Amino acid sequence: MELYVGGMYQGKLEYVLSRHPELGRETVMECGDTDPAGQEGKRILNHFHLLVKRCGDEEIGALLREREWIVISDEVGSGIIPAEKEERLYRERVGRWLCSIARRSDRFERIVCGIGQRLK
Amino acid sequence: MKVLVTGGSASGKSEYAENLAVLLAKKNGGSGGLLYAAAMKPYGEEAAGRIERHRKQREGKGFRTVEAYTDISGQIGKYLEKQRDGKKCGFPTVLLECLPNLLANELFDTDGGMRKNEEVFESLCADLCRLEDLSDGLIVVTSDTGSDGALYPPETEAYRRLLSRLSVWFAGRADAVIEVVYGVPVCLKGSSDHF
Numbered sequence: 001m002e003l004y005v006g007g008m009y010q011g012k013l014e015y016v017l018s019r020h021p022e023l024g025r026e027t028v029m030e031c032g033d034t035d036p037a038g039q040e041g042k043r044i045l046n047h048f049h050l051l052v053k054r055c056g057d058e059e060i061g062a063l064l065r066e067r068e069w070i071v072i073s074d075e076v077g078s079g080i081i082p083a084e085k086e087e088r089l090y091r092e093r094v095g096r097w098l099c100s101i102a103r104r105s106d107r108f109e110r111i112v113c114g115i116g117q118r119l120k
Numbered sequence: 121m122k123v124l125v126t127g128g129s130a131s132g133k134s135e136y137a138e139n140l141a142v143l144l145a146k147k148n149g150g151s152g153g154l155l156y157a158a159a160m161k162p163y164g165e166e167a168a169g170r171i172e173r174h175r176k177q178r179e180g181k182g183f184r185t186v187e188a189y190t191d192i193s194g195q196i197g198k199y200l201e202k203q204r205d206g207k208k209c210g211f212p213t214v215l216l217e218c219l220p221n222l223l224a225n226e227l228f229d230t231d232g233g234m235r236k237n238e239e240v241f242e243s244l245c246a247d248l249c250r251l252e253d254l255s256d257g258l259i260v261v262t263s264d265t266g267s268d269g270a271l272y273p274p275e276t277e278a279y280r281r282l283l284s285r286l287s288v289w290f291a292g293r294a295d296a297v298i299e300v301v302y303g304v305p306v307c308l309k310g311s312s313d314h315f
Contacts, residue, residue, distance in 0.1 A: 003302075075128060076128075077127075077129035077130055078129075079266070079268025079269075079270065080268065085166070091129050092129065092130045093130075095130020095302070099131070099302045103303055108302070110301060119306060120304050
């Protein structure tokens with residue numbers, strides 16, 4: 001597995017695609033508006049944080065076990081703790097999932113202005 | 121040795137800081153032991169759950185926990201005096217978890233009022249200096265609260281301005297500053313070679 005994180009609009013997907021010329025755009029699964037079921041041929045999970053927003057932990061775990069994913073996610077935990085309980089839980093779950101994915105990844109990078117900084 | 125550990129929420133910074141404290145205590149020879157200065161008040165179900173999760177996470181690592189919501193050096197000092205009971209004993213390695221909670225406790229009254237910002241800043245700096253004197257190895261956990269691009273009510277902005285100032289101040293004194301990114305430490309100051 002590979003993990004790429006960073007702030008929004010930092011060129012994360014372009015960076016990943018340029019690192020993996022063998023993977024075309026048709027291999028990208030957009031987590032914000034696609035159902036995880038029936039996504040054969042997909043290799044890249046783009047906007048993983050939105051998957052955490054839409055799906056339960058069990059469903060996410062099952063999807064991650066399916067194949068060797070390349071995961072791309074926004075970092076969402078660096079601000080004031082949200083007033084709404086649901087938002088707090090969401091941030092917490094994104095953090096915990098990304099810790100777990102980082103642990104399992106052979107490659108982990110953070111993208112700033114389209115430039116990757118390898119953390120693992 | 122003073123270390124500042126920072127990171128976003130749920131970034132794995134607490135677990136990293138605990139393991140670092142264990143390592144530093146071992147290096148110090150261990151005669152003063154390992155103290156966990158817990159600043160989080162068990163307000164409500166969520167805080168209680170978080171405290172319980174942290175407690176489980178550090179179980180078996182050899183920490184003695186001192187709950188200190190305010191005046192942290194005073195409380196740790198009292199605890200050490202009682203422990204020593206006149207006997208000579210080494211200085212402990214102290215893990216302060218965490219600066220955001222400590223600041224919230226010192227800055228806001230229970231009725232929601234806010235103390236004078238400058239006074240709180242000065243008194244917390246002095247408090248942390250005394251804590252340094254009481255310890256052989258101090259690890260402070262803080263949090264990045266300034267990167268969500270939002271503007272909040274004046275009290276919240278005052279809080280995060282103060283938290284950032286305190287973090288910058290302690291980072292200046294620290295031998296090492298580590299940012300934890302989803303469980304992976306990134307060394308921002310000093311060298312992680314010595315731990």
